[in-house]
Amino acid sequence: MFTKVNRNMEEPSAMSDCEFFGIWDTQSEFWKMEGKINYQYCFSLADVEFAVKQGNYETAKAALLAYYQARHGYRVLADFESARNTEVTKLLMDWILTLSGESYATTITVGNEYQAVQGDVTEHVKQAVASGNELSFLLMARHKGDLAKFHSRKQSVNQPQLEIMIDGQIHKRSAIKDTYVLAGASGTNFGTAKELLVQDAGAPFSAQTSKSYIQFDLSGLEGDVESASLHVYGVNVSQTGGFQVMVYGTNNTGWSEQELNWNNHYGKTFSWEGITGGTDWKEPPASDAEYGFQIPRFYFVNPLMAEYLATSDRVYSDHLVMMMMDFIYDTESYGGEQGAGSYPRTLDSAIRAYNWINAYQVLRESPSLTPSSNVAILKTLWKTAQFLENRFTDNSNWGAIESKGFYHIAAYFPEFAQSKRWEKLLGQRLEHLFSSIYLKDGAYTESSTTYAAIAIQEFLNIKRFGTLNNKRFSEDYDKQLRRAGKYVMDISFPNGRDPMLGDGAYNDHKPLVLEIGRQTNDPYLIYAGSGGEEGAVPPYTSTLYPVHNSGVLRTGWNENDLYLHINTAAGAHQHPDKLSVIVYGYGRPLIVDPGAYTYSEDDISNWLRKTTKAHNTIEINGKAQEVGCDGDVHTLIHNQGFDFLAGNTLGTPGYEHERSILFVKPGFWIVSDHITGGTGVNNYEQNWHVLPQAGVSIDPGTKAAATSFADGGPNIQIVPADPADIHAGLTNGYYSERFYTVTDAKYVSYLKQAEGDVTFDTVLYPVRNDDDTKVTVERLNLDVERSTATALKIEKASAAGLRTGYYYLSHEKQADPPRERGFSDYRFDGKSVYVEEQGRGALRSALIVSGSILCKKDRDIIKSSLPIEDLSLSWEDTTLSVNGRELIADEDYKTAIAIYAPKANRVMLNGEKVSFTRKGEYVYAARVTALCNQQTES
8 A cells, every 4th residue: 555665674784683782601601792781770671681691682682672662651752643644644654755845735636638626725725825925836746657737827728726715705816827847857947838747757756757836826815714725727648547646835935937947946845655665865866955864854753653643553653663674774884973873964863863762652562663673773773872972063053952862862771881871971061062052141152043942942852851751950950041041032022933033933932931931930931931921021121142242122022012133143054144133013023034945055045045135234245244254243222211232244345334223212213324445336235124925115205115014013114314325126035934935025125326435324113003103314414424423303293293303323433432513403422312302392302322412502401521321311291201320319410410301390210209409491310320331231
């Protein structure tokens, strides 16, 4: 019924029984060769030992299997029940192996005459409609041999179509693109073909193999999808009767109808159906770059074991054991350090060990595991442990994953003679890893928020598995878990999801953060992980990680708070994205990092991972930033009313890019870019990426960009200060929400061609669904060049009225202190200031960064004898609110700050009511304690 490997695999391991069990010298009564089993571990191994000493290894194998069948008290982490998928399991039984990114939907059957056929694709359509995305399908032969042809969309009749039932109404969608790929014409594109070909042959393919791709646009569909079917019109050209064609949903909707071919299709599903030799466990040509690594990890253990447990049908456990034996048989000879135990790399070997041990917990009690296959598995796992003992990656997530696999072998098989040594070594490695992959500021060393979560998940899994099996962990281990968990909490969006820095995916971090919080009794992690339902609110918001060179500005920890991430981090999985920002507001990502897609060298992945234009920063002269270049996020000044953050990068040789961000709480950000260096005329491209369904548009006059999500939720306005100086456009790009998923996406591009130093000033203004505010930005004149300082007038008009902000920023370095300068009606002597008026010029708020004097016309608004690192003021009726980290109460007008507040009869300092002195229109309530350090961490 299913494909079986037809060869003798009774003894697939290259390790002899003598090496594994040992050789006993009956004359000296000593071990001539010690084996891999510690027979003194427990009395129950006495039968095994006796048989070995008699030289009867077949009896020893049977006794060892009996020992493990009777052994109790060990548990694993696998949850097989949730992995059950009967239809996918049937494909696995025929050696049809799929990587992430393609998922089986249904099978259709065509006959000897052209006919309309259909297949149920409801679940795939539901997901696509919910996310507002396009949907792409792959058609692939279920069995080797026959050829099928289907009408393409270029035909005048019987074109591919989707029929979708939503709320009782049928919606029809025609294909928007389709093509096929042919292995025998590997570089040829068939995007204009009127027929789509489907055929398979060979191991895993031959020149006749062809696959077809069909894509549909599901935009505009809303409601609950009740059913959905794919309709195609085809024939079995081979005239052999019913021919089965598998339909897969493919998460790549960014492929080009005029460019896709066999060479660049980077297949994620290949078939060895009917091939009695099975797969060779190597990477097939034209497959995804990860295929040859991930298939040997045996992720498919889960559905096979789930089906066996649900049905008690040993055909599934038999098949898994056969696959394990086939793997050992093939890979023992591939020249690895430990043969099958080390194939193909440490990472894959460790993951396979974890999956095999999960399966072994079930297989040991099944009729499928024979004495010989049991020993073959144990030999391979021992060799994996030996390999992981000798090979250790101490600077990335690999080390954590290796340690989990290594620990599973040592802890689950204490009968191995080396297990105690392995466990001791593992403890040392874990201690080392916590210091080597986490920086002094607590950040994870790799430049990927996703891999930060992966690493801590593995540390957590080690503890979970150990605890299940009565192992104890130190308080210091919990301390390190808590520290790593805090970093994941800090970098996560307010909804708990991953911001997708570097090679990233939009994963939900909340379950991970919650479990760490519960394991370590941390109320702040519990709060973030539970979505605010448990625990305590973290006592801080914005955070700087100065060693990692990244920072987060946020208003709080609830789903509707605002968030901005910036980085110049360098490390594994980084992209050329220095000073790129990621923005979230009021429940969803608004300015996104477009993701990674795959590690293959395809055009889409290379654009996402290897270009600067794929990130929310500035690309110079069309060249990507150099990876590993100098740069830092060096300043975070945190205040109740604002955050000021600054960083710089030398990512483009010969240029320095400084980016300063003023977060005017609780509403919006002002991003100021200042680029120096270079000679002659240069091209500067500032890009802003949004979600594919954002409905982004650009005003032709102001060049302001705005999103318009169809769901009526939050949006964002991106407003440049100098529309006349830039060319604005919407450019075709991509968005990859997770690995092996990608779709087309428009992004906003502002191009400036200039000579000398260059600046961009941009307002990022998120709006709720009920907010009608429209933002406009006007540049204000200064008596210096923009490369020295910048000033803007920012108007926020709404039905509630007009609010006008005045913004100033000095680009001068600390060694050249800012000077007092005038802009509009104001004068200021510091680094940055934002003043907001309402109505006819009434002061509403003022935010000061490193200054001492703010005047309006001839009137002092603020005057201090010492520079003020951070100061926020708000005037509301008769209350003056004053906030600043280095401020203390002082009502002595000789030393206190003079603040213009003619109506104030109440003063609040950092949230507390304080006494004050009035002299005319000025109040004196606080003073600066000392000069502040410009570089601070919240």
